[in-house]
Amino acid sequence: MSSAADSEVETFMHGLIKRNPGEEEFHQAVREVTESLMPFILENPKYKQAQILERLTEPDRIIIFRVTWEDDEGNFRANRAWRVQFNNSIGPYKGGLRFHPSVTQSILKFLGFEQIFKNSLTGLPMGGAKGGSNFNPKGKSDNEVMRFCHSMMIELHRHIGEDTDVPAGDIGVGGREISYLFGQYKRLSNRFVGTLTGKGLSFGGSLVRTEATGYGCVYFCENMLNRIGDSIKGKTVCISGSGNVAIYAVEKATQLGAKVVTVSDSGGFVHDPDGIDAEKLAFLKDLKEVRRGRISEYAEKFSVASFHADSRPWSIPCEVALPCATQNDIELDDAKMLLANGCFVVAEGANMPTRLDAIEAFRKASVLFGPAKAANAGGVAVSGLEQSQNALRLQWSREEVDNKLQEIMEDIHAKCVKYGADDKGNVDYVNGANLAGFAKIAEAMLAYGAV
Numbered sequence: 355m356s357s358a359a360d361s362e363v364e365t366f367m368h369g370l371i372k373r374n375p376g377e378e379e380f381h382q383a384v385r386e387v388t389e390s391l392m393p394f395i396l397e398n399p400k401y402k403q404a405q406i407l408e409r410l411t412e413p414d415r416i417i418i419f420r421v422t423w424e425d426d427e428g429n430f431r432a433n434r435a436w437r438v439q440f441n442n443s444i445g446p447y448k449g450g451l452r453f454h455p456s457v458t459q460s461i462l463k464f465l466g467f468e469q470i471f472k473n474s475l476t477g478l479p480m481g482g483a484k485g486g487s488n489f490n491p492k493g494k495s496d497n498e499v500m501r502f503c504h505s506m507m508i509e510l511h512r513h514i515g516e517d518t519d520v521p522a523g524d525i526g527v528g529g530r531e532i533s534y535l536f537g538q539y540k541r542l543s544n545r546f547v548g549t550l551t552g553k554g555l556s557f558g559g560s561l562v563r564t565e566a567t568g569y570g571c572v573y574f575c576e577n578m579l580n581r582i583g584d585s586i587k588g589k590t591v592c593i594s595g596s597g598n599v600a601i602y603a604v605e606k607a608t609q610l611g612a613k614v615v616t617v618s619d620s621g622g623f624v625h626d627p628d629g630i631d632a633e634k635l636a637f638l639k640d641l642k643e644v645r646r647g648r649i650s651e652y653a654e655k656f657s658v659a660s661f662h663a664d665s666r667p668w669s670i671p672c673e674v675a676l677p678c679a680t681q682n683d684i685e686l687d688d689a690k691m692l693l694a695n696g697c698f699v700v701a702e703g704a705n706m707p708t709r710l711d712a713i714e715a716f717r718k719a720s721v722l723f724g725p726a727k728a729a730n731a732g733g734v735a736v737s738g739l740e741q742s743q744n745a746l747r748l749q750w751s752r753e754e755v756d757n758k759l760q761e762i763m764e765d766i767h768a769k770c771v772k773y774g775a776d777d778k779g780n781v782d783y784v785n786g787a788n789l790a791g792f793a794k795i796a797e798a799m800l801a802y803g804a805v
């Protein structure tokens with residue numbers, strides 16, 4: 355980056371931090387995008403003149419509300435919830451809901467901001483949003499989760515709609531939660547429309563939505579490898595997380611011939627040197643999707659595997675790393691360890707799982723680095739396809755949706771290459787994803803004038 359661009363980035367970030375004090379995750383997400391975009395904005399004064407970056411980093415609105423619910427002992431409990439409607443320049447607001455005790459406005463703003471670019475990359479007409487609550491579903495009964503979701507929707511339903519804002523799942527929000535939320539939405543609005551995605555298959559859900567983020571991440575990884583004449587087949591893969599994204603990343607990587615040797619949760623990671631085969635994956639799905647148990651049980655069941663409490667999997671040698679748990683999961687030291695052990699491909703299944711200095715280390719080492727906006731866009735892409743099916747009142751076959759998902763991931767990869775390749779043909783996927791995502795949104799914002 356030129357020194358002029360450098361100093362513009364610092365001036366811009368100074369103002370942003372002043373306007374959004376203490377929101378570190380949001381600052382981190384905006385800095386990464388700003389560093390990619392600033393040289394382009396300086397070359398194209400129309401974006402600066404129209405204050406596109408300033409407008410893009412200010413949410414259209416944030417709705418904050420209290421959710422009161424009753425636990426199984428009859429106590430009243432209260433949580434805080436948010437919906438950050440960030441930008442609807444290219445379509446209705448779209449993005450997941452996160453239920454986790456760590457949720458703050460900063461986290462939801464970083465997620466909503468990233469979602470604007472990700473959704474643009476899919477080529478589908480979706481704006482960016484995110485929401486959630488500091489409610490902790492862990493250890494709660496189904497009835498408690500239901501009461502929380504029903505109470506949350508009493509407020510949320512006023513702000514969403516199939517052409518306004520379409521929430522979906524994220525950490526702590528899966529099929530169970532979406533069902534409770536959708537049931538209450540349907541009752542309150544007296545309309546059966548696709549205002550949430552990730553629904554059950556018997557009431558408007560799309561085939562392959564459950565698998566889409568994990569599968570899409572592996573498809574993106576395969577696209578990056580194919581471009582250099584390689585493939586994921588035969589590669590050793592480390593995955594973090596053991597939730598929705600991680601499980602289906604394990605499944606697709608294994609189907610394509612890779613050996614996945616780690617998964618994790620907030621208690622630690624398991625290392626299975628033999629790889630997670632179909633039988634072990636079935637156990638993992640039952641453990642996490644049905645019994646909601648801890649990952650340490652995997653090592654109790656399969657003696658070849660070891661459990662490492664309170665640690666992340668990045669010390670285990672691998673060629674491909676797929677962080678699929680949460681933000682800031684790969685620190686600089688983890689990146690150094692991965693590089694020293696021969697890792698040369700990283701695709702982000704989670705949102706912002708890699709710290710900025712760790713990304714820099716990967717870039718310097720010419721790692722094939724697929725940023726979240728591109729690599730995990732498969733989930734929201736199939737959510738977009740769910741909206742299309744709902745609007746058409748049709749359900750497409752598994753094969754049809756999976757083919758469309760593969761096409762969308764290939765298309766996102768091609769856009770990253772178009773916008774991120776240098777003269778020698780090396781691709782900076784971070785710059786590519788940011789620039790390609792930005793181009794479409796910025797054109798729409800310019801066309802609207804001062805709105």
Ligand SMILES: NC(=O)C1=CN([C@@H]2O[C@H](COP(=O)(O)OP(=O)(O)OC[C@H]3O[C@@H](n4cnc5c(N)ncnc54)[C@H](OP(=O)(O)O)[C@@H]3O)[C@@H](O)[C@H]2O)C=CC1
Nearest residue numbers: 524525526567595596597598599619620679680704705733
């Ligand atoms: N679901 C989707 O379609 C999409 C999800 N994403 C992103 O992918 C990531 C994972 O989401 P998803 O799989 O849906 O969520 P899940 O709730 O299904 O799984 C989350 C996983 O991450 C672990 N985890 C969560 N927080 C922490 C933490 N602070 N430290 C260590 N581990 C943690 C969880 O462990 P534990 O159970 O112990 O908490 C669990 O294994 C998130 O970053 C999400 O934003 C991105 C695109 C789409």
Ligand SMILES: O=C(O)CCC(=O)C(=O)O
Nearest residue numbers: 449450522524733734737
């Ligand atoms: O499916 C969706 O609408 C949102 C998925 C999501 O939360 C994400 O892409 O981070």
